[in-house]
Amino acid sequence: MPPQGPPPQEYSRVILIIVLFFFFWTSPEQGQPGFSAHDYAAERSVQTRHKLDVLNATRWQDFSPKGPNKTGYEVSRYLNLTGFREDDGFIWDRLYAFKKRAAMFRDAIRGESGRAPLEGKQGQHSYVYENITGVVRGRWVRQTNDLVGSETHRPLNLSAISPGIDWAYQSEDNWTRNVTGQEGKLMLRIEEKDVLGDKASKTPKSETEEAPGKEIREVKATMTIQDESSSGDGYEMRLHGVHWPKTGSLLMTTTSEKFAGIFGLPHLAHSVREFETSKMLLNGTLEKVVEKMENSQWFNQANPWSSTPDAQGDGIFPQPHCEYVVYVQVDLPGLDLLALPGDHAKMLEQIERELRYPNGAPLPAVPNLGMSAVIFSPDCGFMLESKGPPDYSRKLHNHLVGSKQEIWLHDIHNWLLMYGAVLFGQIILLKFQSKDASTPSIVGRVSLYTIAMMLMVDGFIFSALSLLSATAPNIFPSALIASFAALMSVALGVRFTGAVYRVQEPERIERLRAELAAEVARRPFLPALPIITPPSAGNSLTHTAVSGPILTAAGADIASPAPPQPAATPPIIIPSDQDIDAEIAGNVNAASTVQIPTQIAPLLPTTNRPQLTPQIRPISNFGAIYVKFVLTLTLFLFLSLSAISWPVPLRTAYIHFISLLYLSFWLPQIRRNVIRNCRKALLWKFIIGQSVLRLLPFAYFYLKADNMLFSEPDWRAFAFYVGWIWIQIWVLVAQEILGPRWGLPNKWMDEGWDYHPVLREDNVEAGGLPIGLVQNSSSSTLKRSEKNNSPGTRSIDCAICMQILEVPVIASGAEAGSSGVVGMLARRQYMVTPCRHVFHSTCLEGWMRFRLQCPICRENLPPL
Structure with missing residues (x-):
């Protein structure tokens, strides 16, 4: 049977959707009677076409505003372009000073250079970079030398300048990009079309004819100006203009509804030659853009020359801001290149071609990209310039310095690969630590928060590198490798954190038991319930009833005498005194949630009835901790993204606070050592290695001037971070040598067991000497010990290694002969358990890595 077609009503639905779409697209928008997006786009296309016609019809010097170079008899001329009219009120009086600077x-x-002009004869190579795609940065200073008095600002009427435009606001106090400071930072990211490829490969028709793209090129740039009045990274704007590659001159401007900058740009040039070439180039490029606007009126109402990066700020409701006209002069390359023999300009072109299309040709070191800039705002009336010669010393301020895009991306590739190696080193160290902490005894000493803090930052790094690899195709391979290394570090960290969390679960249960016991102590006694005690020391299972508050393994509290009722009440299991972590976990797993028996529940007062919730689970779900970790990381990501737009002092304080908080990852381990009275929790190679590796990214951003984020070097902050890590490491060293609670008052916590006590003979009656050292005076072992050993020492066989252990013992009534560091190191050779058994320190430490029980009597041992 042939396949049947869709029912007829399916075609009706499609037709109905098309009709509704056409209706909503052509109808006026709600809330704005008479407004249509299509009509707005059509009107903008007509206005743009008019501006292009004005540019085509004008000639050199048709725009000659008033200025100090005008005498009283010269006529000032203006253009019929928005912002270039005399009635618009722009401050074109300073245009002459701008061109002069x-x-x-x-x-x-x-x-x-000693070469005038820079380009030499026609057909020769230039002595400056011809392709200036790259990043430069430096400092700017306010220029007021051309003014008599202070800067003046004329109030502008936006309704008169651009009628029919609904501005977001009219008040000039709310205008953005209004630089009010005297000095600040400046950065330019320039993008130039590739003219060394197809266009440069074309052969001119004659020797006097220039190859395409050799005379003038179209250029775009993103300029960031920062001063004390700006927030975040400063005022960022998009510039469009032209570049004369032979002379290294650039002229760029912003364009908006109140300033037709790109259409009047040729009239801001310095010479007739620059005017003609820029007008010829813009006539062709702008014509294509205008035709595209006319053909896409139904879909695109955006301004193609918007000065707002990554957003269309000049849309239907544009925001007024200060406009900019920028002149940039490319500096000569480094002196090392000029000192090379041969044709320097040809060598420079070969370097550019090799950078653009690498073939492995041997080339000298690539010189930096240098520029100087003059910035003029015709509506806000201020003028800025880069800080450098001739007004400032080149050693202190050298205008704008940076690198070409190829060099910049190559450096980012290398640094990302190096950071991937750092992450791989962190993985190796974490693997060693995980292998060392293979028993519950050792895992119980590790601080969960120390590993969690490291894991949190690794997760943030993974998120950032993943976003970078997805949005930056130029550095995709290296960013992906570093992102994968961060992912492996996160995966291994999650596994180790889960192991630490599970092993330390009984400890949290005991802490909750103590809290419930304190709560029970404040309540009236309840009728007793049967208590089932596990067999201990050979005893059989007993079933007794007790009075008073009883804390069970399941967390219930029972009290008051009552006859046992095994058949009617649920059993409550209490671990024996010989129980260990595994036995506790097993008993708790076997215990169900305690419920109040129905026969005694009505007897309890309502106000005093114990609340048995929250229930104590034997092993909490690690997923809950994982969710908290993810939520905290998400909050941190959003807070960090929000900090980008904060004022510079507040953002700097936030970065320092977060960095100091992150570099405090050894503090939780120090605290846990004090609480558990343990000394050896982490490997020293893990502590030293993680400290060094996690400080390396800080060294890159705080010490390297031209880092990938363009952050300012701050060696004082980095020295403080290094000192803070160094202090934490030395505290860990002191805890291992002098004891975990060294230097802390005894009243702050319960006294812990000292495995290295001072042994004295006068403590025999008090049971101070370990078992095996207390011998009868007629014993042959004691006589042999006194004969073979030096005075003050006794010998005993270590039950673990079965070797002789010499222990220093102070005679009765004598003072300690060895004190200080020497005595402390001597006592480190042996360890005494609470059950008064003595062993080699290395032997007992190795044993306690697997089991916290005495090897002889199986008594529980305090953690080491």
Whole structure:
């Protein structure tokens, strides 16, 4: 049977959806009577076409505003473009000073090169970089030398400048990008089209004709200006303009609804040649953009020359901001390159071509990319310039310095691979520590929060590197490798954290028991319930009834005498005195949640009836802790992303606080050593290695000036972090040598057992000497010991290794002969258990790694 087609009503649904879509698209938007997105886009296309026609119809010097270079008889001329009209009120009086400062920077570069002009004869190579795609940064300073008095600002009427535009707000106090400081930071990220490929490969028709892209090129840039008045990383804006590669000059501007910067840009040039070439280039590029706008009126209402990066701030409701005109002069390459023999300009072009299309050709060290810049805001009226010669010493301030994009990406690749190696080192150390902590005795000493803090940061690094590998295709391989290493570190850390959590579960149960016992002590006695005690020391299972508050393994409290009722009440299991962690866990697992028997529940007062919730679970689900970890990490991620837009002092304080909190990961281990009175919890190679490896990223960002995040070096903060880690390590060393509670008052906690006591003969009656050292005076063992050993020592066989152990014992009535560090080191050779058995320190420590019981009498031992 042939397949049947869809029912007829399916076609009706499709037609109905198309009709509804067309209706909603062409109808005016709700809340704005008479407004249509299509009409708005069509009107913007018409206005853009008009601006392009004005550019095509104008000639050199058609825009010649008032300024100090104008005499009283010269006529000022303006353009019929938004922002270039005289009635708009822009402060074009400082345009002459702007061009004068730009010419000064250009002449300074030519004077240093000794070659005027820079491009030499037609057809020769340039002495500066022709492709300037890269990142440069430096400092800027406010320029007021051309002013008589202070800066003035004219109030602007946005409704008159751009009628028909619904601005988000009109008040000039809310304008963004209004730089009010005297000095700050400046960064330029320049993007230039690839002209060394297809265009450069074309052969000119004649010797006098330039190859395509050799005279002028289109360029885009993202400029970030930061001062004390800005928040976050400063004011960031998108610039569009042109680049003359032979002279190394760039002219860029912002464009918005109140400033047609890209259409009037040729009239801001310095010479007729620059005006003609820029006008010819923009006529072709702008024509393509305008045609695209006219063809996409139904779908795209965005401004193609928006100055808001990564967002269309010049949409239907644009936000007013200060406009910018920027002149950039590319600096000469390093002196090392100029000192090379041969044609320096040709060598520079070969370096650029090798960077763009690497073939493995041997080349000298690639010089840095240097620039100088002059910035002018025609509506806000201020002028800035990069800090450097001739007003400032080149050794202190050298304008804007950076590197080409290829070098910058290559450095990021290398640093990400190196960080991947650091993460791999952390994995190896964590693996060694996990292998060492293979028994519950050792795992119980490890602080859960120390490992969790490291795991938290590794999870954050994994999230950041994963996002970087997904959004930055240029560095995808190295970012992916580092992200994978971070993932392995997180996976191993989660496994080790889960092991620590499970082993320390009985400890948390005991703590909860104590809390419930304290709660029971404050309540009236209840009728007793039967208590089932496990067999201990050969005794059989007993079934007794007790009075008074009883804390069971399941966490219930029972009290008051009553006859046993094994058939009517649930049993409550109490572990014996010989029980260990495994036995506790097994008994608790076997115990069910205690419920109040129905026959005695009505007898209890309502107000005093014990609440047996929350129930004590034998082993809590690690998933709950994992969820808390994920939520905390998510909160930290959102808080860190929000901190990007904070003011600089507040953001810096947040970074220092988070860094100091992260680098305090040994504090929880120090605290646990004190609480459990244990000394050897972690391997020393784990402690030293993790400290060094986790400080390396801080060293990169705090000591390296040209790091990938462009953060300012701060060696004082890094020295403080190193000192803080160093202090924590020395506290751990002191805890192992002098004792976990060394230097703490005894009243702060219960006194713990000392495995290395001072042994004295006068403590025999008090049971102070260990078993085996107390011998009858007629014993042959004691006589042999006194004969073969030096005075003050006694010998005993270690029950673990079966070797002789010499123990220093102070004679009765004598003072301690060895004190201080010498005596302390002598006492470290033996260990005495609470059951008064003595062993080699290494033997008993090895035994206690597997079992916290005396090898002789099986008594429980305090943790080491």
